[in-house]
Amino acid sequence: MSMLEIKNLSTEFTTDNGIVRAVRDVSLHLDKGEVLGIVGESGSGKSQTMFSTMGLLSANGKVVNGEIWLNGKNISPLAFKDSREYEKTMDDIRGNDMAMIFQDPMTFLNPVLRIETQLIEPILNHHPDMDKKEAIAKAIELMRKVGIPSPENRIRQYPFQFSGGMRQRIIIAIALACDPKVIIADEPTTALDVTIQAQVLDLISNLKDEIDSSIIMITHDLGVVASICDRIAIMYGGKIVESGTTDEIFYQPKHPYTKGLLSCISNPEDPERKELHPIPGSPPDLLNIAEGCPFADRCESAMKVCKMKMPDRTTFSDTHVCSCWLQHPMAEGKGE
Amino acid sequence: MFKYVFKRVMVGIVTLFLLASATFFLMKLTPGSPISSERLKTEEARKAAMEKYHLDKSIPEQYAIYIGNVLHGDLGESMTANTKGQKATDLIGKSFPVTARLGTVAFIIALIGGIGLGTAAALSKRKWVNNVCMFVATIGVSVPSFLLALLLIIVFGVWLHALPFIGLKSPVHYIMPATTLALYPIATIARLTRSSMLEVMKQDYIILARSKGTPYKKVVIKHALKNAMLPVITYAGPMFAFMLTGSFVIESVFSIPGIGQLMVSSIQNRDYSMIMAVTIFLGALVITFNILADIVSAAVDPRIKLK
Numbered sequence: 243m244s245m246l247e248i249k250n251l252s253t254e255f256t257t258d259n260g261i262v263r264a265v266r267d268v269s270l271h272l273d274k275g276e277v278l279g280i281v282g283e284s285g286s287g288k289s290q291t292m293f294s295t296m297g298l299l300s301a302n303g304k305v306v307n308g309e310i311w312l313n314g315k316n317i318s319p320l321a322f323k324d325s326r327e328y329e330k331t332m333d334d335i336r337g338n339d340m341a342m343i344f345q346d347p348m349t350f351l352n353p354v355l356r357i358e359t360q361l362i363e364p365i366l367n368h369h370p371d372m373d374k375k376e377a378i379a380k381a382i383e384l385m386r387k388v389g390i391p392s393p394e395n396r397i398r399q400y401p402f403q404f405s406g407g408m409r410q411r412i413i414i415a416i417a418l419a420c421d422p423k424v425i426i427a428d429e430p431t432t433a434l435d436v437t438i439q440a441q442v443l444d445l446i447s448n449l450k451d452e453i454d455s456s457i458i459m460i461t462h463d464l465g466v467v468a469s470i471c472d473r474i475a476i477m478y479g480g481k482i483v484e485s486g487t488t489d490e491i492f493y494q495p496k497h498p499y500t501k502g503l504l505s506c507i508s509n510p511e512d513p514e515r516k517e518l519h520p521i522p523g524s525p526p527d528l529l530n531i532a533e534g535c536p537f538a539d540r541c542e543s544a545m546k547v548c549k550m551k552m553p554d555r556t557t558f559s560d561t562h563v564c565s566c567w568l569q570h571p572m573a574e575g576k577g578e
Numbered sequence: 579m580f581k582y583v584f585k586r587v588m589v590g591i592v593t594l595f596l597l598a599s600a601t602f603f604l605m606k607l608t609p610g611s612p613i614s615s616e617r618l619k620t621e622e623a624r625k626a627a628m629e630k631y632h633l634d635k636s637i638p639e640q641y642a643i644y645i646g647n648v649l650h651g652d653l654g655e656s657m658t659a660n661t662k663g664q665k666a667t668d669l670i671g672k673s674f675p676v677t678a679r680l681g682t683v684a685f686i687i688a689l690i691g692g693i694g695l696g697t698a699a700a701l702s703k704r705k706w707v708n709n710v711c712m713f714v715a716t717i718g719v720s721v722p723s724f725l726l727a728l729l730l731i732i733v734f735g736v737w738l739h740a741l742p743f744i745g746l747k748s749p750v751h752y753i754m755p756a757t758t759l760a761l762y763p764i765a766t767i768a769r770l771t772r773s774s775m776l777e778v779m780k781q782d783y784i785i786l787a788r789s790k791g792t793p794y795k796k797v798v799i800k801h802a803l804k805n806a807m808l809p810v811i812t813y814a815g816p817m818f819a820f821m822l823t824g825s826f827v828i829e830s831v832f833s834i835p836g837i838g839q840l841m842v843s844s845i846q847n848r849d850y851s852m853i854m855a856v857t858i859f860l861g862a863l864v865i866t867f868n869i870l871a872d873i874v875s876a877a878v879d880p881r882i883k884l885k
Contacts, residue, residue, distance in 0.1 A: 298785055329794065337791035344789075349782040354804050354879050363800075364790035400880040416790060 244311070245456045246295070246340070246424050247271040251308030251318075253287075253294045262528045264290040264303070266480040272424065277447070277457045279467040279488075281503065282477035285525050288460045291477070292426045296342055297332040312340060312424065337364040341422040343446070345429040347409035351401035357412055358397045361385070364419040384415040387452075388445060407438040414446065421453040428460045443470055464507055468492065473561060476500050479526045479536025481552075486562035496556075496564040499537045535567065543568055579876075582884035583869065590865040597861045601854060602644060606637050610848045612657035631657060631850070644854070653858070654851030658844070666855035669840060674859070676746060677829070677836035681821035683752050684759035688821075689814065691760065692767025693807075699768065700775035701798065711768060718765025727758045727831040744833045755832040759825055763817050767810055774806040781805070808879055815871020819864040 253265035265287045272278050280288045294305050297319065310318040317335060322328035336342075341364075344350040352360060361384065362377040369377070378397070385393035388411040401409055410430065417425060427446060431439040447470045450457050459471060467474055468488060475485040476499065484497040495501045502521040523540035535541070538548035548567050556569035567573055613627040628634045632643050647654065653666040661669060699711035734754065735743040742751050778784070779802055787801045788794070824838030837856065844852035876882040 296789060298788055300780075333791045333793050335791070336789050342789045344782065344786055346782060350786045352783040352787065352801050352805070353881055355801070363787070363792060367791045402881050413786070416786070419790075 244271045245274050245276075245313070246458070247309075247311040248291070248295065249309040249311070251291060251294060251310065252306050253290055253299065253303060254306050255300075255303045257302065257529070260529050263531055264480055264528055265294060266531075267307075268477075268480070268482055270475050270482060270485070272456050272458055274456055275454070276473065277450070277459055277471045279459045279461060279471035279474040280477055281461060281464065281467055281474055283462055283525055285528065286477040287480035287528070288477045289428055292342070292428060292458065292460060296336060296340065296426065297328065298336075298342070333367075337417075337422070338368040338420045339422055340424040340426065341417040341420070343414055343417045343425065343427040343430045346433045347406050347413055348433065350413055351409055353401055355400075356397070357385075357399055357401065357404075360401075361397065361412065361416055361419065364416060368420045381415075381419075384419060385412070387418075387449065388412070388415045389441075390415075407434055407442070410434060410438075410442055411445070414442070414449070418449055418453060421455070423455050425450065425455050425457045426460070427457055429462070430459075431463070431466060432461075439466075446470075464503060476503070479531065480528055481536060481565070483535075483537065483566070484564040486559070486564075490559065490562040494558070494562070496558065496562075496569060497537075497566045498541045498543055498568070500564075502540075535565075545573065579884050583873070586869045586872070590862070590869070593865060594858060594861050598645070598648065598854065598858050599641070601857045602641055603637070605848075605850060605853055606640075608848070612848045612850055627657075648854075648858070653855040656849055656852050658847040658849045658852070666851050669852065670837065670855060670859055673835055673837045673840045676834060677824035677838060678822050680746060680752065680755055680759065680834065680836065681818070681824065684756040685763075685814075685818050685821050687756055687760040688763035688767060688817070691764040693771050693803075693810065695764065695768040696771025697775055697798070697803070697806075699772045700779070711772070715765040715768045715772075718761045718768075721761070723758050723761065723825065724827045724831060726761060727754070727828055730754045730758060731831070746832075746834055755828050755834060758831075759821060759828050763821070766813065766817075770810050770813055771806060774809050775802060778802045778806045804878060808875060811875050811878060812871060815867045815874070816864065819867035822863055822867075823860045 248268060248270050251265055251268045252263070255262040255264055268287070268291050270278070270280075270291075280291070282288045290299070290303070293299050293303070295310050295317075297317075299305070305319050307320070308318055309316050309321070312335065317331065319325070319328045322331065351357075358378060358381060361381040362374065365377040365380055366372060366374070372380075382393045382397055385397060390396055390408060390411055396404075401412070404412065410433075414430070425446075430446060431442050434442060443466060446457065459466065461467060471488050473485065473487050474491045475482045476491070476497065477483070478499050484491065484495070484500050486494075491500060492504065495504055499521070502519075505519040506521070521540055526536045526539065532549070534549040534551055535544075535553055538544045541548065545567055553565045553567040553570065555563050555565050557563050611633065612631070613624055613633065625634075632640050635643070644654075655666060656662060656664050656669060695711045695714060699708045699715075702708060730741075731743045731754065734741040741753055742748070743754055745751060746755070779798075784797060784801060787797045792800070824836045824841075826838035826842045828834070829836045829838040830842075837860070840852070841856045841860075843849075844856060872884065876884050
């Protein structure tokens with residue numbers, strides 16, 4: 243059963259230079275108990291897809307098409323009469339049914355409020371009958387769960403008195419406060435030291451099992467993906483170009499971009515992977531982006547058709563789907 | 579914290595000493611004297627007065643005597659005919675509460691009005707709200723207070739007979755002078771609040787607060803306002819001090835016997851001891867409120883450590 247299903251989502255940003263089409267016709271689903279990795283470089287639209295889902299887009303961003311089904315309810319802003327009704331519904335959902343773990347522990351905590359205030363806020367938001375004392379007790383329990391020593395004392399402190407890794411644990415505790423069924427983790431380890439990264443990832447996947455939820459893990463780190471994700475969706479230029487189980491993506495990649503990403507991982511033991519092979523070029527400008535495959539400009543096997551028309555989805559298995567002209571019957575033998 | 583306050587107070591005392599010294603010598607450089615007025619016609623009377631106030635001695639001697647007196651807590655007495663012989667501290671004690679009450683009322687109006695306007699301008703989705711708020715702010719900094727005071731008196735006092743405009747006898751009397759006094763601070767606070775609010779609302783912690791399911795209004799009040807107030811507090815401390823020092827213009831227009839009036843009449847009469855006393859008093863006030871602003875900032879923002 244799908245916990246979360248996104249159908250044909252498109253999100254646009256109005257800027258001084260024109261309209262930026264950050265998310266273009268993205269469809270994905272998250273099953274119960276699953277960890278779905280969304281992989282892509284900066285500006286590929288992976289974070290904005292999730293901000294659209296959470297209703298946390300900045301003021302100039304707007305969902306222009308698509309449906310977002312959470313627990314059998316369409317929570318796309320387009321499904322509501324007006325923004326007031328949408329915000330009211332989302333205030334009930336955010337932090338309760340669906341929560342987000344953010345990227346940068348240094349900037350996502352309010353510098354002038356105590357940890358206590360910030361941690362009991364989601365609890366009180368969604369349990370209005372609970373009194374402050376109970377909420378604090380629950381918050382201390384949460385802090386213990388995420389591995390913060392002597393939480394009774396530290397809860398009275400301010401964010402600047404915590405280290406980066408500890409702050410990220412607080413951010414995780416805030417997200418998990420109401421046992422959400424869907425957790426969206428937006429590059430939760432990017433801003434951390436490598437040694438802390440592994441701890442935080444372990445923590446997230448353990449807690450996920452404990453509270454029986456599902457995770458969407460946004461990342462550009464394939465190492466993160468390999469260790470905890472069940473399925474992977476590869477995003478490029480605002481579109482999902484390939485998706486499949488972790489094994490399918492790692493061992494039978496179909497899209498040239500996926501292959502490119504995999505060859506960016508160095509492996510000192512494998513002579514073929516000793517050297518890094520960066521993908522030449524830079525990601526497309528999503529401002530007034532042209533028709534056709536967004537990766538065509540950087541693709542070594544690009545054909546004429548690639549720049550003219552977006553390829554259809556080709557299905558390889560129940561789980562493995564790829565959008566690339568090279569998979570078209572007429573392109574057989576090319577791009578190998 | 580105590581160490582910090584102690585240090586600031588010490589520096590403040592040195593500042594006051596320098597202020598007093600500079601004022602003293604500038605005052606002596608100014609032509610005229612408190613006893614040159616026509617009332618002391620006889621030579622003997624003048625001589626007696628000169629002796630009494632040590633005006634027959636050299637200026638460095640006078641300075642030494644004055645500083646000595648001040649260190650003993652004696653700020654001297656008025657030399658002007660109609661308040662002659664009254665202690666400077668008593669005169670200040672009489673006029674300062676009047677100014678302080680008016681200043682406090684104006685300060686509260688300025689804070690509420692400025693923060694309200696600035697927040698509305700920053701957050702309203704309707705463009706005209708922003709335009710109206712910023713128009714008020716522009717008027718506030720560009721219209722001189724005497725002009726506004728006169729306009730208010732003509733419209734509400736003379737034409738409409740709606741508000742009294744002489745003295746501060748009842749709460750209603752405060753409306754016009756306090757509004758006039760508050761206008762410039764309202765404008766400045768509104769601008770400060772607006773720009774810092776816009777900045778704060780873009781911060782990541784606002785997104786996190788919203789991701790908890792906290793309604794927008796509560797996010798603004800609980801998460802944004804406290805952060806947005808930091809620059810306003812830095813400005814509000816000294817501003818309050820200046821409001822308490824009184825405005826001669828507004829006190830004259832509305833016939834309010836406050837410390838601004840006292841200061842200017844002392845200067846006009848070359849009432850040496852009064853000039854010095856009022857200067858030292860107001861200087862101390864400004865210094866105190868700067869220290870207070872720092873303490874309040876530290877209380878609001880835990881990252882600020884007073885060292």
